[in-house]
Structure formats: structure tokens, C-alpha cells
Amino acid sequence: MKKVKEPETKQIKYKASAPNTVFVTLNTIFMILFVIVTLYPVLNTLAISFNDGTDALRGGIHLIPRSWTLKNYTTVFQKNNLVTGTVVSVARTVIGTLTALAANALLAFIVSRKRFLFRKQLSLFWVITMYVNGGLIPVFLLYKNLGLTNSFWVYIVPGMVSAFNMLVIRTYMEGIPESLEESAQLDGAGYMTIFTKIISPLCKPVYATVALFSAVGQWNSWFDAMLYNRMSDEYTTLQYELMKLLSSVTSQGASAESMKNAASAAGAVTPASVRAAATIVTMLPIVCLYPFLQRYFVTGMTIGGVKE
Amino acid sequence: MTEGSPWQNKDHETDSQSAMKAETVCFRNYRKIRVRYFAAVPDDKREVIMTGKTKKVSVPGQTKKITWKEIRRQKILLIWAAAFVIYGFIFCYLPLGGWVMAFQNYKPKDGLLGSQFVGLAKFQQLFSDATFLRVIRNTLAMGVLNLASTFIMAIVFAILLNEIRTTWWKKSIQTISYLPHFLSWIIVTGILHDVLSTSGIINELLVKAGILDNAINFFAHPKYFWWIVAFANVWKETGWNAIIYLSAITSIDPSLYEAAAIDGAGRWAKIRNITLPGIRPTIMILLLMNVGNVLNAGFEVQYLLGNGLVQSVSQTIDIYVLKWGISQGDYSMGTAAGIFKSVVSIILIVMANQIAKRTGEESLF
Known part of the structure; x- marks a missing residue:
């Protein structure tokens, strides 16, 4: 049933007929849109994580931070439960x-x-x-x-x-x-x-x-x-801590006022900016590793997906 | 195959090449095995290794009879197998015994054996609960919506990606497309909150384009919720799901495309007449596997994205179970809802499989 892939020696030369050019153009546009939609939210989070929290509330930050700071990250690593969460996550x-x-x-x-x-x-x-x-x-x-x-x-x-x-x-x-x-x-x-x-x-x-x-x-x-493990803080995980951060941010409401108050109390960081930093910390190990492991999960998916 | 295995005979290479390709990775490692093992392989068996047709040749020679000699020979395998059965029994089969709770008025202090038996009363209570009926609707609607959208997007993406001829561009898109799959739902929903918030990029674009006058809070309107969940699933899984289709496409015989090109077929005609029929079996198998999962399609996203304002459309069976069972402590009610879900899932799988068999497509079992 399964044909084995043959080496791609013969590439068919396409004549640049009109429908073909249209196809290629549309396809390229589709792929560029796909890449933008996939990457933008991640890069935006990255930009916010390096941006001053109070400043970020003004909005308008897209791909490049407006006022650079590392404070969000230092705040993340000062939070005890986040550190515990990291240790437990790595251990598990x-x-x-x-x-x-x-x-x-x-x-x-x-x-x-x-x-x-x-x-x-x-x-x-x-x-x-x-x-x-x-x-x-x-x-x-x-x-x-x-x-x-x-x-x-x-x-x-x-x-x-x-x-x-x-x-x-x-x-x-x-x-x-x-x-x-x-x-x-x-x-x-x-x-x-x-x-x-x-x-x-x-x-x-x-x-x-x-x-x-x-x-x-x-x-x-x-x-x-x-x-x-809801009751035992010593077994909390990084993802769970991130979830708590997320729900605290969203439940504090969309009102920017309350966030500004929180921000002035905590210095230049806001819950939203700390969450952005924690998100980046959480996704970093996997994002750095997966491109190099591609061939492994591709074979795994093709073996496992079709059988039983 | 650039690297030859130590026992490989040049004459056989072309003959066996295609058969061996499938197992290239595995064959490549044989070099590391000490040669002496191959010295012990009889000549006819060596032929078998080279052509990769081991299964067909070696099976008839073996009769499986449970004899003491065989049992002694496999002692260690049997011990481990027993350990795995015990483990599996405890963690996978024992919880099935808990289904009894659905037919009882389960009280933790009375235990499974001491609790009062109430028959189908819990199920009656369940189906007379308007919330539960709404929850079923939500689960089904979101399950079908997710299945359809992720399915179609993955196929479209795989086909379009396959049409790209520039290797580096194709490889980079593919790598990028896997990224969201590796992010947890926590991260994905967090990102969604940012993107769709009143100051987020979507509102900004819509207002700038003049489609909206004022930014809206997408999470406050029930009518958007199902679409947001579907979009989240598409965003996360499109690239990942496309893996299987891409590998199915690469296994289509290239000569078909050449023949079509000679006949003057354009790209669109080739996609419709060669690529799509070529991956049809794969599509059918995956559709079958996923139909049974329709009711499983709703927990994490809905739990993380839901809020009081959209509760009527965001609650799924799993959330209902969690709410009744864990938070309210009514284990019987939660279990009954869980059983309902399992039974419907199994019925769906069997039905889909029957339909596939009738219409002469591939089937799972």
C-alpha cells in the first residue's frame, strides 16, 4: 500500500503560464500570512516582557519594546512559588x-x-x-x-x-x-x-x-x-503558577485603572508584564529545542498516526 | 543509502533498495552490532535481512504452544508482562469499577460497597437538568467545529506547503508551523487574551480598517466564544496535524505528476486529481480516529478562556463533571456525566467505523 518516497531528482519545469503565476502568488501570500499569524503573538509577548510594565499599559507595543527593562524577569525570579514551580517542572x-x-x-x-x-x-x-x-x-x-x-x-x-x-x-x-x-x-x-x-x-x-x-x-x-496538588505549594509546577498569574490578570479586569494602581504599588512592573516574562521563561526550553528534534517527531507521528 | 551495512552484498542493492528505504534509520544502526551475530545467521536468513521481508518468511516456522519449556524460556518476559498487567489493571481498569458510583448515592464515608443503590436515578436527574443539556450542546458544537476547522486547515496547509518549490522557504515555514503545538494551553490562552483584548492587535486592526467603531471585548460576548475556541485550535495544531498529510503526499508516485504535466494539467488540476485522491486513505483514517474524540475536544481551552459572561456557551461535559464532582462533592452525578460521555464516544467510533466499512473505505477495526 505504502509507496516509498523516491529521490526528488526530476523536478518538473513549469511554464510560467498565467494561472500558474496566480497560484504561486496567492500561495506565497497565504504562507506569509500564516507565518505572521503564528509568530506575531509570540513575538509580541516577547516585546512586552522586555518593556516597562506601566509604559506597556499605554498600548501600541508590537514587535519592539519601547522602554527596555529587565525588571519583569527579575521579578519573576524573585517570586518563590515560581522558582519552586521551575524546580518541580524540571524534576518531573x-x-x-x-x-x-x-x-x-x-x-x-x-x-x-x-x-x-x-x-x-x-x-x-x-x-x-x-x-x-x-x-x-x-x-x-x-x-x-x-x-x-x-x-x-x-x-x-x-x-x-x-x-x-x-x-x-x-x-x-x-x-x-x-x-x-x-x-x-x-x-x-x-x-x-x-x-x-x-x-x-x-x-x-x-x-x-x-x-x-x-x-x-x-x-x-x-x-x-x-x-x-492544589493544597501543597511545594509540588506546584511552572505551568500551574503561570495559570494562576493569568487568572489574576484577567480577573483584575480589563480596566486599566486597577492595573495602573497595582503597577504604582509594585514599581514599574504590572501583572501583565510579569506574566509576559513568565510566559517567555516557560516556553523558552521547548522553543529552543524543538527545531533540532524535528526529524524525530516527524517520524514518530508518521509511525504512530497510521497504526491502530 | 550511502553507508553500506557490513553484510550487504552489492548485487542485491538495487533489488532491495526500495524495500529497505522504509527501514533505513533502523538499518543504518546495524553497523554497530558486532559482526559475529551475522556469522551465526544462516545463508537463507541473510537474504531475508537484506530484502527486509523478515515477517513473511519467519512466521510460518513458529508454532505458539503453551508448553512448560516455552514458559521457562520466556520466564523473564512473563514476569515483566505480569507486572505491566498489574500496573495497567490498577491505573486503567480499576477506575472503571468506580462507574458503580453513578448508580449509587455515593457517600465517601460509606464507600463503594456500603453506599445506597439508586439505579438510574442519577441519570434521570442528569437529563432533567437544563444545564446538562446545554452542556451537551456546547460540547458537540465545539467538538464538531474544532474537528472540521482543524481538519480542513491541516489538509489545505499540507497541500499548499507541498506546492512550494524553494527548499529553505518550505523548511522554515514548516519549522515555524510546529511552534504553537509545543506551547501549553496556558500559554496559548494567555496569548489569546492579549491579542483579543480591547487594546490588542485584532481590535486595533479592525478599528483602523473602519470595520469597528469602538474596540469590543471579544470574551464578553457569547456569540464569539465557539469561534475563538476553534481559532485557538487551528492556530495551535495546523502545522502539527499537517505532518501526516505531508508524508502521505510525498509517498505519492511522482510519475503520476509527470504524466499529468505531459497531459497539460495545471497545478490546480494536479492537486484535485492526484494529490487529494492520493491522501484520501490517510484522511479517512484520521477522520475516523478523531470522530471518537469529538466529545473530548473540550476541556482545557474552555476552562481557561471561559468566564461568567459566556458561561452558557463555554461549559463542556468535562467542566460540568469537574464542577459537580470535585467542587460540589457529588461524585455520583459527576461519574454519571462522565459515563455518558464515554458511552457516546464509543458509539461514535463504532458508527464511524461501520459507515467507513460500508462505503468501502479504510476502517480502524
Whole structure:
């Protein structure tokens, strides 16, 4: 069914006929608009984060700050809960990604062994979880009973296995010739040796994909912090703190007056400008990393999207 | 393939090249495996490695019978599998047992076993609640709107991007298009608040263009809310969703385009007659997968963007569950609403799948 992409050697030369030129022009305009719509809001936030808070209230800041300041950023890093949030976010991203990767890889290894006796059943057991889940309240009660609420581990343990990520790895592992496993077994290697020494080194690209998926998920999630760890400030996350900042800004209303009052009390920063700075801090790690990881998530999406 | 694997035979290269392409990444790494493993591979199997047709050849040789010998051989796999089943049972299947709560007047102090059984009373209460009916409408409307808009935009974007011939321009647009997907909903909604605020860029442009006399607060009017949510979804996911379509487009046989060019087809004709039919199976599969998610389409955005003024259009089933279950402590009511959502989702998936099968399209199962 699937044709393999052939090298693009022959580029067809198009005659510059009238409809073709129209098409190219319209397409270019569309793409330029697309880029502007995508980038402008982000760049605008960046500009506001470097702009004096009170000054920003006058409006009219687009891409370049009017009066430069770093105060918004220093305010962000002076806020204790934001610092705690950063530490927790980094910790959950690192630990969560590593444990999830190990669990998904091991499970995928088991269900991709052709000789494994319960291969079909174990696969089905996990695929079902993609479609059926208990829902918010039973899950909430379960975590409460397991003692996972008000604890750091609620970020790590429940989400360790994801059927989708497991299927991505499984599909990749199934492409590895079985003879490798057989010949290793002839040499006396056990399954765990085969997993760690033979299969895993071959799976580095797909491991990178899955690690990226779960790292992004961990870094960006806020709902679990709000639902399970609302009462314990020591387990707050950066995203949740950002959410609190957002709701404080919007609930203070659109009235610029109240913001100006807040601004004069807090110096040259306003809730809006601090939020802009916190937003930039939150998005920075991912924005810096993702362009270099493109080929990994593109392969991951194409493997995972079509299968099951 | 520029780098040859150590066992690769030159004669076979052209033959097996296309088959191996799909697994290029994986094959590239075989160099790192010590050669001695290949010494142990019998000659006919070596052929198999090179043509990449392992599955077909090796499966018939194996019969899966549960014997003590086999169990002992796979002991370690079975132990780990058992661990995963226990884990999955606790975290994925045990909550399903909590569905019992929907048929009870659940009191935390009485527990699941001691609470009074009330049958379908909670469901009756649910469907006589005008709010819940409105919530269903909101969820469906926003789900369908989001699905349609993100779907169409992703396909259009993929096709148009594919028409760009300048490589650096194409690559940069693609990279930029992924950016919003990596931002959390917190950030996206925060940005939306800025952009759509009374002093934001949208109001500024509309006033300057003379469309509006005065800036309006978009978040204060229920009539805009669904469109704002749809736009937010399009903004965030267009580039990401286009990945699959782009890879489907690149797998279309280029000779088709050449033949069409000889016949004098313009770009538009090629898109309509080659590209679109070429990615049709992909479109169908993704549509099927997403139909089941229509009811899942509403939590984070609506929760973060909603406010008292637009409550009547912003509340979705998930928010309703959260409100009843966690804030008001009526676990039974919340669970009943959750069950309703799950059941409708499953019905939707099965229905979509049946329709796809009937019309001879690809189907999920």
C-alpha cells in the first residue's frame, strides 16, 4: 500500500503560464500570512516582557519594546512559588520522561517478541486503554486512596505507560529482523540482554521520539498540579503558577485603572508584564529545542498516526 | 543509502533498495552490532535481512504452544508482562469499577460497597437538568467545529506547503508551523487574551480598517466564544496535524505528476486529481480516529478562556463533571456525566467505523 518516497531528482519545469503565476502568488501570500499569524503573538509577548510594565499599559507595543527593562524577569525570579514551580517542572520532566521511556520500551519489547505467548492479549489489554477510561472522578478517588494526591509521584507513576507511545516503539521494533534476536540467543544471551544490548541501541531514533513526546507532555501539563496538588505549594509546577498569574490578570479586569494602581504599588512592573516574562521563561526550553528534534517527531507521528 | 551495512552484498542493492528505504534509520544502526551475530545467521536468513521481508518468511516456522519449556524460556518476559498487567489493571481498569458510583448515592464515608443503590436515578436527574443539556450542546458544537476547522486547515496547509518549490522557504515555514503545538494551553490562552483584548492587535486592526467603531471585548460576548475556541485550535495544531498529510503526499508516485504535466494539467488540476485522491486513505483514517474524540475536544481551552459572561456557551461535559464532582462533592452525578460521555464516544467510533466499512473505505477495526 505504502509507496516509498523516491529521490526528488526530476523536478518538473513549469511554464510560467498565467494561472500558474496566480497560484504561486496567492500561495506565497497565504504562507506569509500564516507565518505572521503564528509568530506575531509570540513575538509580541516577547516585546512586552522586555518593556516597562506601566509604559506597556499605554498600548501600541508590537514587535519592539519601547522602554527596555529587565525588571519583569527579575521579578519573576524573585517570586518563590515560581522558582519552586521551575524546580518541580524540571524534576518531573526529567524523571517522568526517563521512567516513561523505560516502561514503554520494555512493554513494547515484550509485545514485539514473536514467540511471546500472550502477545496478542497483552497488546489488546493496552490498546483498550486508549479508548476506554474511568473518567475524572473515579481516577481522582483512586489516586486519593493510593496516597498519590499531595505528592510529587502523581506526576510520574500514573502516566508511566502510554499505549500510543508503546505502539510507536512496537511498530519500530517489529521492523528489526528477528534473526538478530535468534543469533544472540544462540550465543546464550537472555531476553534482558537482548533488550538492553541489541534492540535498544537500534531503537535510539524512536526512543528519542517518545522521549520528546513525554517530555513536552510533562513540561506543559498543569491540570494534574491543580487537581491533585492544589493544597501543597511545594509540588506546584511552572505551568500551574503561570495559570494562576493569568487568572489574576484577567480577573483584575480589563480596566486599566486597577492595573495602573497595582503597577504604582509594585514599581514599574504590572501583572501583565510579569506574566509576559513568565510566559517567555516557560516556553523558552521547548522553543529552543524543538527545531533540532524535528526529524524525530516527524517520524514518530508518521509511525504512530497510521497504526491502530 | 550511502553507508553500506557490513553484510550487504552489492548485487542485491538495487533489488532491495526500495524495500529497505522504509527501514533505513533502523538499518543504518546495524553497523554497530558486532559482526559475529551475522556469522551465526544462516545463508537463507541473510537474504531475508537484506530484502527486509523478515515477517513473511519467519512466521510460518513458529508454532505458539503453551508448553512448560516455552514458559521457562520466556520466564523473564512473563514476569515483566505480569507486572505491566498489574500496573495497567490498577491505573486503567480499576477506575472503571468506580462507574458503580453513578448508580449509587455515593457517600465517601460509606464507600463503594456500603453506599445506597439508586439505579438510574442519577441519570434521570442528569437529563432533567437544563444545564446538562446545554452542556451537551456546547460540547458537540465545539467538538464538531474544532474537528472540521482543524481538519480542513491541516489538509489545505499540507497541500499548499507541498506546492512550494524553494527548499529553505518550505523548511522554515514548516519549522515555524510546529511552534504553537509545543506551547501549553496556558500559554496559548494567555496569548489569546492579549491579542483579543480591547487594546490588542485584532481590535486595533479592525478599528483602523473602519470595520469597528469602538474596540469590543471579544470574551464578553457569547456569540464569539465557539469561534475563538476553534481559532485557538487551528492556530495551535495546523502545522502539527499537517505532518501526516505531508508524508502521505510525498509517498505519492511522482510519475503520476509527470504524466499529468505531459497531459497539460495545471497545478490546480494536479492537486484535485492526484494529490487529494492520493491522501484520501490517510484522511479517512484520521477522520475516523478523531470522530471518537469529538466529545473530548473540550476541556482545557474552555476552562481557561471561559468566564461568567459566556458561561452558557463555554461549559463542556468535562467542566460540568469537574464542577459537580470535585467542587460540589457529588461524585455520583459527576461519574454519571462522565459515563455518558464515554458511552457516546464509543458509539461514535463504532458508527464511524461501520459507515467507513460500508462505503468501502479504510476502517480502524
